Amino acid sequence: MDMPTLAVWKFASCDGCQLTLLDCEDELLAIAGRVKIARFTEASSEILPGPYDVSLVEGSITTADDAERIRRVREMSRTLVTIGACASAGGVQALRNFADVEEFTSVVYARPDYISTLATSTPIAAHVDVDFELHGCPIDRRQLLEVITALLVGRKPNIPAHSVCFECKQRGNVCVVAAHGTPCLGPVTHAGCGALCPAHHRGCYGCFGPMETPNAAAQVGLLRATGMAEADIVRAFRTFNAGAPAFIELSQVARPHERRSE
Amino acid sequence: MTGTATPAPRLIDIDGLPALFEALRGRGYTVVGPTVRDGAIVVAELASAAELPFGWGVETEAGRYRLRERSDTAAFGHSAGPQSWKTVLHPARAKLWSADRVTGSAGTSIVETGAAEPPRYALLGVRPCDVRAIGILDQVLTGGRHADPVYRGRRDGAFVIAVECTEPGATCFCTSMGGGPGADSGFDLALTELTDGGDHRFVVRTGTAAGAGVLADVPSRAADEATVRHAATAVAEAAGHMGRTMPTQGLPRLLADSRESPHWDDVASRCLTCGNCTMVCPTCFCTTTEDVTDLTGDHAERWRVWDSCFALDFSYLHGGSVRTSGQSRYRQWITHKLGTWHDQFGSSGCVGCGRCIAWCPAGIDITQEVSTLASMLEQAAADEDKP
């Protein structure tokens, strides 16, 4: 039996998620023994021609060229898995979706006329069918291995979509909200990191994007109760997953122009 | 256990605690008990008595928990923390088995490895509500035809040292649930901590022969009648200081009749479906299964992981989840816990420890929700009676 082929693609992103694959140091040989890594330019300049059995797609769509390129990637891929917040929610660059991109380019670049970019940063699923979205900024190493392993044997990956709080309690953390009044996005955030930040006495920053059924109004109420100002609440949801619909809703429930009253 | 006269209570001085640890360890137990970590009193393995939370108390409210310094040196002057003994007896993750595909001269075979030898824990400082919670888990996980092997193993090997309550917390309501701050069964040893007059000591009662054996190895003296009465009075008075009350009259009926209550909308507007309430609850026992394979495909493991009725996957049947709304998930939780648990296991699933109240990040209070459901039904009935 031929080994299945794997391709890794990059769109608008920082490369951190791809590097997670290289980060699988101990398992990398085992992966290479089970899959033909046909295209992974971070690791090798050798590119084998498609089609590919599995494509891992990193990054968001921010240019007209990329909007075309992702279609070709889709056509060449039997299974397409997006990795990371950029590919699954538009990334931090989706902040442009709430602003005027021309104004940005005029302020940032000496020759804005050299810049060819779309007005928005959008997730891969806004352009082509996606078979599986792996969340995180960056993605979690164990979860990436789990997805690859599950695809290899043809089973459903064990990637729960419930809140970070599940992992937080399973890990034995003390809840930073209840015990310290620290703001935490865990209740509305997709599990996957293993509740890393609460384990280090910090609130969750929402790296893994929205959980399956986030309750925006209740979460904003929780953040207000910790004394967070409305503008800070908006900012808390305008990060790596700013473009995720549920986080947009969360940022809209808060009232950005109200200052803290004390 | 039965048929023997209850031995007279004894007194252990605070200096006797190290000997208690020695006696337990000498019998092969790992001692697990309360200790301060990250701003809370958690349940953890204890290396020595010095790790107990001497001088620490807690203040709890809905969605809030704070450590506070006590004016005395009590080690057990606190109500329920973020963990219960479930974390020890019914752990969040447990490997059920693993299997390897081995290819040799005889062809390919599957070699299965069962669970490891269960650890033996001495649970030190089990509050009376939690003694009852362990009893409920016993019923759920070992009372049927197929005992849960992980729980069974850990439970059979466990030694239970209850510590009665003299200061219930603001979120406690064990008396409403038919329990109380005193322990009368379900333990090997039961302690009542006294610190008055700067004299830090424990009244100790024996529940089992194993308990008597351990106690025999700890320096103790006969408890004088006045001290025993003093301890019993402190515990009895605690029953009058519960921070919460649960209206339990006809509770299963109330929940059944509230199936279509408009109040579920109100709860769902506040509930994050985060699952914390079920994780901290000492009797919530639901788990899911994770099958894990490695990259070679030659090694497989089956794990059991805590689940929650607040997860969508929990009610996933072919084609989708049954309980998608927050309304239906909160209703499921509270209806099972306080209502249908009676039909299924012959008791309520709630012991009134108050954990779900204190550790709900949204501050949702199970006693308050029940009161509201009750008054809404009453109101509806009154409206119907109007001509």
Ligand code: SF4
């Ligand atoms: S610390 Fe955050 S993630 Fe952990 S239980 Fe509390 S709210 Fe949830």
Ligand code: SF4
């Ligand atoms: S439902 Fe709440 S109060 Fe009752 S046993 Fe569970 S955590 Fe404790």
Ligand code: SF4
């Ligand atoms: S009741 Fe509270 S702890 Fe339970 S799921 Fe809802 S918000 Fe989370």
